[in-house]
Amino acid sequence: MTAKGHVSLHGxxxxxxxxxxxxxxxxxxxxxxxxALLGPSGSGKTTTLRILAGLEAPDDGRIMIDGxxxxxTQPGExxxxxxxxxxxxxxxxxxxxxxxxxxxxxxxxxNKIPDLVRQAAARVKIDHLLHRRPGQLSGGQxxxxxxxxxxxxxxxxxxxxxxxxxxxxQLRLETRVELKKLQRSLDVTTVYVTHDQEEAMxxxxxxxxxxxxxxxxxxxxxxxxxxPLSVHVAAFIGSPPMNLFAGQxxxxxxxxxxxxxxxxxxxxxxxGDVTVGxxxxxxxxxxxxxxxxxxxxENLGESMLLxxxxxxxxxxxxxxxxxxxxxxxxxxxxxxxxxxxxFDQKTGLRIGS
Amino acid sequence: MARSASxxxxxxxxGFLIAAASLLLLIWVFPLIWAVIVxxxxxxxxxxxxxxxxxxxxxxxxSDALFxxxxxxxxxxxxxxxxxxxxxxxxxxxxxxxxxxxxxxxxGKKWLGFYTLATQMVPPVGLVIPYxxxxxxxxxLDTFQGMVTVYLTFSLPFAIWLLVSYMEDIPREMEEAAFLxxxxxxxxxxxxxxxxxxxxxxxxxIFIFLNAWNEFLFAVQLGGNTVxxxxxxxxxxxxxEQTLWAKLSAAALVAMLPMIIIGIAAQKQIVKGLTVGAVxxxxxx
Amino acid sequence: xxxxxxxxxxxxVAPGLLVLLLTTTFPLVFLLWNSFHTxxxxxxxxxxxxxxxxxxxxxxxxxFWHALQLTAIxxxxxxxxxxxxxxxxxxxxxxxxxxxxxxxxxxxxxIVLAPVVVGLFWRTIMLAPEFGIIDFIFxxxxxxxxxxxxxxxxxxxSVIIIHTWQWTPFAFLVLLxxxxxxxxxxxxxxxxxxxxxxxxxxxxxxxxIRPAVVIVVIMRSMIALSAFAAIFAATGGGPGTATxxxxxxxxxxxxxxxxxxxxxxxAVSLLxxxxxxxxxxxxxxxxxxx
Ligand SMILES: Nc1ncnc2c1ncn2[C@@H]1O[C@H](COP(=O)(O)OP(=O)(O)OP(=O)(O)O)[C@@H](O)[C@H]1O
Ligand SMILES: [Mg+2]
Numbered sequence: 016m017t018a019k020g021h022v023s024l025h026g027x028x029x030x031x032x033x034x035x036x037x038x039x040x041x042x043x044x045x046x047x048x049x050x051a052l053l054g055p056s057g058s059g060k061t062t063t064l065r066i067l068a069g070l071e072a073p074d075d076g077r078i079m080i081d082g083x084x085x086x087x088t089q090p091g092e093x094x095x096x097x098x099x100x101x102x103x104x105x106x107x108x109x110x111x112x113x114x115x116x117x118x119x120x121x122x123x124x125x126n127k128i129p130d131l132v133r134q135a136a137a138r139v140k141i142d143h144l145l146h147r148r149p150g151q152l153s154g155g156q157x158x159x160x161x162x163x164x165x166x167x168x169x170x171x172x173x174x175x176x177x178x179x180x181x182x183x184x185q186l187r188l189e190t191r192v193e194l195k196k197l198q199r200s201l202d203v204t205t206v207y208v209t210h211d212q213e214e215a216m217x218x219x220x221x222x223x224x225x226x227x228x229x230x231x232x233x234x235x236x237x238x239x240x241x242x243p244l245s246v247h248v249a250a251f252i253g254s255p256p257m258n259l260f261a262g263q264x265x266x267x268x269x270x271x272x273x274x275x276x277x278x279x280x281x282x283x284x285x286x287g288d289v290t291v292g293x294x295x296x297x298x299x300x301x302x303x304x305x306x307x308x309x310x311x312x313e314n315l316g317e318s319m320l321l322x323x324x325x326x327x328x329x330x331x332x333x334x335x336x337x338x339x340x341x342x343x344x345x346x347x348x349x350x351x352x353x354x355x356x357x358f359d360q361k362t363g364l365r366i367g368s
Numbered sequence: 369m370a371r372s373a374s375x376x377x378x379x380x381x382x383g384f385l386i387a388a389a390s391l392l393l394l395i396w397v398f399p400l401i402w403a404v405i406v407x408x409x410x411x412x413x414x415x416x417x418x419x420x421x422x423x424x425x426x427x428x429x430x431s432d433a434l435f436x437x438x439x440x441x442x443x444x445x446x447x448x449x450x451x452x453x454x455x456x457x458x459x460x461x462x463x464x465x466x467x468x469x470x471x472x473x474x475x476g477k478k479w480l481g482f483y484t485l486a487t488q489m490v491p492p493v494g495l496v497i498p499y500x501x502x503x504x505x506x507x508x509l510d511t512f513q514g515m516v517t518v519y520l521t522f523s524l525p526f527a528i529w530l531l532v533s534y535m536e537d538i539p540r541e542m543e544e545a546a547f548l549x550x551x552x553x554x555x556x557x558x559x560x561x562x563x564x565x566x567x568x569x570x571x572x573x574i575f576i577f578l579n580a581w582n583e584f585l586f587a588v589q590l591g592g593n594t595v596x597x598x599x600x601x602x603x604x605x606x607x608x609e610q611t612l613w614a615k616l617s618a619a620a621l622v623a624m625l626p627m628i629i630i631g632i633a634a635q636k637q638i639v640k641g642l643t644v645g646a647v648x649x650x651x652x653x
Numbered sequence: 654x655x656x657x658x659x660x661x662x663x664x665x666v667a668p669g670l671l672v673l674l675l676t677t678t679f680p681l682v683f684l685l686w687n688s689f690h691t692x693x694x695x696x697x698x699x700x701x702x703x704x705x706x707x708x709x710x711x712x713x714x715x716x717f718w719h720a721l722q723l724t725a726i727x728x729x730x731x732x733x734x735x736x737x738x739x740x741x742x743x744x745x746x747x748x749x750x751x752x753x754x755x756x757x758x759x760x761x762x763x764i765v766l767a768p769v770v771v772g773l774f775w776r777t778i779m780l781a782p783e784f785g786i787i788d789f790i791f792x793x794x795x796x797x798x799x800x801x802x803x804x805x806x807x808x809x810x811s812v813i814i815i816h817t818w819q820w821t822p823f824a825f826l827v828l829l830x831x832x833x834x835x836x837x838x839x840x841x842x843x844x845x846x847x848x849x850x851x852x853x854x855x856x857x858x859x860x861x862i863r864p865a866v867v868i869v870v871i872m873r874s875m876i877a878l879s880a881f882a883a884i885f886a887a888t889g890g891g892p893g894t895a896t897x898x899x900x901x902x903x904x905x906x907x908x909x910x911x912x913x914x915x916x917x918x919x920a921v922s923l924l925x926x927x928x929x930x931x932x933x934x935x936x937x938x939x940x941x942x943x
Contacts, residue, residue: 068544069547070548091549091550091552095548099544101541103542103544105545106564107564107566108563116546116551117548117549117550120549120550121550382749385745385749386749388745389756392738393756393759395818396760396762396818397762399774399778399779402778402779403774406778414778415784417783417789418789419784419786419789462669464665464668465670468661468663469666472661472662472665473658473659473662474662484669484670484673489927489928490677490927491878491920491923492879493881493904493920493923494923495677495680497684498680498681498687499680500913501687501913502680502683517676518676521677521680524673525673554661581767582765582770584767584881584885585882585904599770599882602886606773611777613777617777620770620774624765624766628765628766631762631765635761638765639826639830640830642823642826643830643831
């Protein structure tokens, strides 16, 4: 392996007081990968990132970067750069001084610093603002300055903690794309924390899904979206996430209430209680299936999100076109066998492929 | 009709408020103004009854106080030396300590912080008694080093405590970013923290200087002919047999002029310092 | 890294703590030690261990009890006055739309003056019999002459007034700042809820500025308990012992009578009182918070 920036975590534990923030996580991040840490609030993403950076010491476990154990080393010795959620720009320095600070601390010759600063600033298009102070910049410009400060000394690892969360929606979309391009052009391993799954899906090569201090799935966005490994991931990924029904697995078929769906090939699993997951976009309105009553319809412009009541359970259905519905309209919901996700009801683990 | 009546009532009310407030305001400035007036009179004019408002002002008292037989000029210099040394020494010691209290992990930090706070509450009379004996023993009575040492007892706890509250306001990420930028702890303190608490340091400097300049109990008892701060020198003009009010007023005004200038110029910072203490004081450490 | 952080932290606090230990704690220990000894610079041949003699003498010393009583009166009344006048004035000034800066500037003046200068000003040009301006004002108002600093009760009132004069601006400025920091919406909401001026003060303003009020009381009590220079300059504790608060008594015993042992015991008693009062006040503060 020639490229640098290979990161692995082994059995990382972290407790704050009596609270177990990380319950022993393992992670392997390949060089040049854009890797997202995705999970709900409080699941331990930031803690993981800070442990990677060396700002927090794990109670147990090892951190390896490029084959070296860095568990006990200082943040400055790890050759990693981080962009903080609130950017943490030094308010008393100009942008040039902010971006140049890591170089100065690294002992780069004084006369070389201005050029390197200008190059880094140019990459994120803030080279015309170098004489200003952070207080005189917009949120987006500050965010770019934080990026420039991170890339200027070409670290082997980038750590980004929700770098886009303080930007408005429009800017967030634009910056997302630029960030990805920047990462590609720099060829540097990037670990990116977000709780916005759409962001993770679009930007990451691979991602790890965090839940309650554990990593519950690692994979490409496609894998995570299409093959959630547990009912918890299934309930978290997708907006809105998939509908989960209680069902019974029988010989060659699965039953939800009285609705029976034939399975093309019988999964390798004993008959019994299962959880059946179906994404809102995979549910059709038809004349057979689960009887449902319309509860609320949301017009999203190009599509519709319909909320049905099946018995007492709320079921979300995404309709690719906009139609009019009568209040309390009754219909039936059906889905194709290839769109069904099956989970063991006890363990919550995925059944079959 | 009704509206103009209520408007008039509001105006009356406002007028009353301003009058009441101004009266209190007058109570605060009056002694100073009166001192200025007295300082411009001759000693015999001072004793005229009834006191005259119209008189021929003279600056004789000022020139006497500054350059006369009992000039306060040497004392002004002494006060300047003592106050400046105290301030510099305090800041040098207090800044790192405050940084550790505000930011660093340290065993027993809570108790050490509490200790620092507690030392500030010691009544000065409880210190002047042992200090007199100690300084007497080591020959430091009436010396600059003795005086500055004693002044550290009030300036240091106060400075640490005030600086901590300023340093706590700096976001932690700022430092963490610096660590990742390969700055060591000392560089972080120097390049990142210090520039951002410049305002706080300025407030602290003002407070220490003010307190050191105005100090009296230590000065009168632990000083002497060599180290006689200006607060003690005031008594040159007060004696049982004869009190030179006009000269005393002139000397006092001269001695207080630097403080008055600082007070007015740094009014905002002083109030901020008072309220930082008031809002965060105690409890925090 | 955190082992080195601890070392670095220790390095940073060590000078400060060492200096504090040497300059405040060591002298206090020495003070305590002295209080158990006879230390008399006028009669050094008597010096030696005295056990609790100094404290026993204190308990039987009517001048001590008198000083204690004066300290209580002085501290309580001057802090109460500062708080009420300061709060009243702050509320008043808050309602004045323009020119608040003038009040802030004027209020800073007494604060920056040396207490000893304040004491001297009041002793001479303000309160002196015959020639002091206050005396003059009393006379033209037909209130007769008062020997302000020369007779016991007026002297006590005078030193309380002097202290209050100098330090009310402190309470005023702190309370004004905390009033100014209150969100105006709260008061507008209260007005909409038909709260009268007094109700707004009682149920909204006061609870919101309570932390500032408590801190003002704590800080001013500590200062009042150890007030020295202004009284020393204005009355020197006199006439007789009419204004001799504990502070001054301890001072005089040590430096006038040169009885450092007994003076130390008196100072220790003041220290204990200060600790108790501050402990009580801090408890009050946390009690209200919790
Ligand atoms: N310094 C700390 N002291 C105590 N608890 C902490 C500390 N830092 C984090 N925690 C706790 O650890 C858990 C994980 O925190 P972490 O910041 O890693 O969450 P996160 O996944 O980044 O969440 P978010 O999306 O809200 O930023 C949380 O419950 C948090 O309260
Ligand atoms: Mg986070």
